[in-house]
Amino acid sequence: MTVNDDSFTNWMHREEIAESMIPIIGKLHREQDVNVLLHSRSLVNKSVVSILKTHRFARQIAGEELSVTETMPFLKALTTLDLGPSQIDIGMLAATYRSDGRGLSVEEFTAEAVAGATGDNKIERRASRDVVLYGFGRIGRLIARLLIEKAGSGNGLRLRAIVVRKGSGQDIVKRASLLRRDSIHGQFQGTITVDEANNKIIANGNEIQVIYSDDPTTVDYTAYGIKDAILIDNTGRWRDREGLSKHLQPGIGKVVLTAPGKGDVPNIVHGVNHDTVKPDERILSCASCTTNAIVPPLKAMADEYGVLRGHVETVHSYTNDQNLLDNYHGSDRRGRSAALNMVITETGAASAVAKALPELKAPITGSSIRVPVPDVSIAILSLRLERETTREEVLDYLRNVSLASPLKRQIDFISAPDAVSSDFIGSRHASIVDAGATKVDGDNAILYLWYDNEFGYSCQVIRVVQHVSGVEYPTYPAPAV
Template sequence: MNTPVDVHRRNWIAREEQAERMIPLVGGLYRNHGVVTSIHGRRLIALSSVDLLKAHKFARQAGADELSLDDSTRILEALLALRPGPASLDIARLHQAYVDRGGDADLVDFLRGELAEILVNGEDPGAPKDVVLYGFGRIGRLLARLLIGHAGSESGLRLRAIVVRKGSEDDLTKRASLLRRDSVHGPFAGTIVVDKENDTILANGTLIQVIYSNDPATVDYTAHGIHDAIVVDNTGRWRDREGLGQHLQAKGVSRVLLTAPGKGDIKNIVYGINQDQVGDDRILSAASCTTNAITPVLAALDEAYGVQRGHVETVHSYTNDQNLIDNFHKGSRRGRSAALNMVITETGAAKAVAKALPKLAGKLTGSAIRVPTPNVSLAILNLTLDRPAPRDELNGYLRAVSLHSKLRQQVDYIESPEVVSTDFVGSHRAGIVDGLATIADDDNVVVYVWYDNEFGYSCQVVRVIERMAGTHPVVLPTRLNVTLETVKEMTQA
């Protein structure tokens, strides 16, 4: 039989088998060399064969050239032959660079030239950096998942411990269960073993010490073999230098990162915008989820069009700070049931943007509405620009930013009339521009930015930790500085 149905089915099976052969290539590069591979920002690590096919198809949907499975396989095999050091490599862009050079040179030789700075030739990539999670709530558990998932190579970050206040006699079992099962993000991808005698959790080969303490200053991490650690404070209990400085009094701690906006003179770091300011500061903040979502988009718009002023309205999923049913709350309106109400509240995200992007100081106002959804939020940027921004031009620019710019790890772009908030659960990007929702009227524009306020933000936090530890992988090929002119040139080409 050779009906169209049979042909399509055979083609699908052949593509699926080819994708299956790619899986060990992707895994080998990651486990043995610390190389994270992607296709236009879509990570390939730990994907199924079907997900690999979807990653290849995404390029066409995003307005880029689709990468064939044959081309991907050749790139991956050539990379393995070169034995590169830790890096984040976009194989779609590597292939495009190869084609732009004529596509007739030896592929291994071409890649050797492109990736010269990460070819280690057997050199030791360095010891991993110890990380401690102080607090194990929504962000803490997602950070644990990410850090465990990043532990495939022997360099980089290594989750060593979590610190919590003991809640019950079976506290350890409950903590492990919350790591194993998540109502929003699904089950943990792997195995978890609890050792009650030693207060440890073994997750996919990562041994995590659970430490019970009410005082950050008195924990002795060195007693557990932890040294020079970065402590990530997820509690939100302390947000100023004095409070967070308590961590530095503990034995075995070198630096502290807060997963909330810092107060006073603490630097708020939004990766992709001001990570160069990390420096040697011992106490830093990773800002808020909303600040991370909107700042990269605002930076891109300001660079191309200039932002005169604007208002940011955040439609934000409820958080654990709110009440499930009506009850007393020290905050205004937050005492009313989060599951039944839209709740107008305050947000400091608009002002916080200026700490990462001083050019916008005093230009933005902001407010927030908490809504009855557990995750994924939406920021509405109502902006007045320095010059007119036609809708198609504006969207084309933001699409190019998501694919080719220095912000492509932070900004994503989508055009679909059917997407809703749950479609963005698990996004690795800080924010996703919804192109079909864009409104443009001369120099007044409204841009809608979705963001997974839990997972997308946690990915940004990990990038900051890597920067603090000096382990953030080199991102290659070198990313373009996208301008309106380059977008127009790409469109015309």
């Protein structure tokens, strides 16, 4: 047998194992509300090749490839336990088991590592929480996709309705079509049908009521069987408490804004300050995509090295606010063609740091350049640190943060030397540290942070909504503090 034959035989063996993982992962998700992860990446509803690629990606952050032959025993061990709702990272189980020298079996080690989610310790499965989307643009449709994807267990969050202004012609058919096909993020994973007579979109069995309204104060959501819902405002039309309070109509319990909030509206970056949300807070903001990209790594660097001052330069993909061709615009420069120019514009991300990370007293400045790409941006974070360090130390630290810290769902890490922006379309992290571009000279550090300003941000919004709705389940093994 040739070497190539050996490689192909090994591939087929791993394919067979990955294929056998799928029904186990699906059953844990549907019947016990357990989300199986691999280094913070969900394996639920993933294909055989996707599972294998996720295992292989581990080499980028952990230094060596992780094989399905290593993780499968831990997955099997989970099926023998009385698990409650939780997120369990089999990649972390395998990694920590390697370094555990007590001689425990895989079954014994797994039972101990996830003990907080078993038996008398497990939390009860909660009833689903209704969600309403106000607006159905780029972010709204991606949030809809995520909500539908996560509805498999029948618990957690349930998308009940979207509220839009009625357009001319086949409005609901056109909106369903935009949900079904996306030029950047690809096709919807599942089936979508339209019930025009009842103004409903049915996506993977989820009936979504389309409500037509130009004024939030005119909608009674209880008329559609919706109660105590979380309303996600994707329009950005209202930014302060007075304006957002218009959404607090019958059937709505909380309002979440997908844009920076003004005044006393809390700006929440999941992973950094989501635990400061008061239970009785009814209105909050998820800040901006750039704020979500820079605040987690900024916090990580401040915790370890201290930060005296910083500047963030964002090279941002163009947005729907800009003009396709030169035309009048209320803001300076944004009237010039987004597809043909680099456009200098303002960013509120630097000033928003103070709201999300008030303990950081260092001044942070910022500016932004819009460039002719439709998605994925990069933030160049230049920091003056309180102590000198080395590039190797910073990279080792950030790699570990991405693997085993409470910020591992926010910060990703890549060492590929040829990575470009399109490689990060669909990333579920708030930002990705580019190891090859990182520069450190004494007490100066420059981090290059990629981020999918559409999908990664939408994932952060969902995490905030899960937290405030009480369906954000604990992760095991518990991240290092």
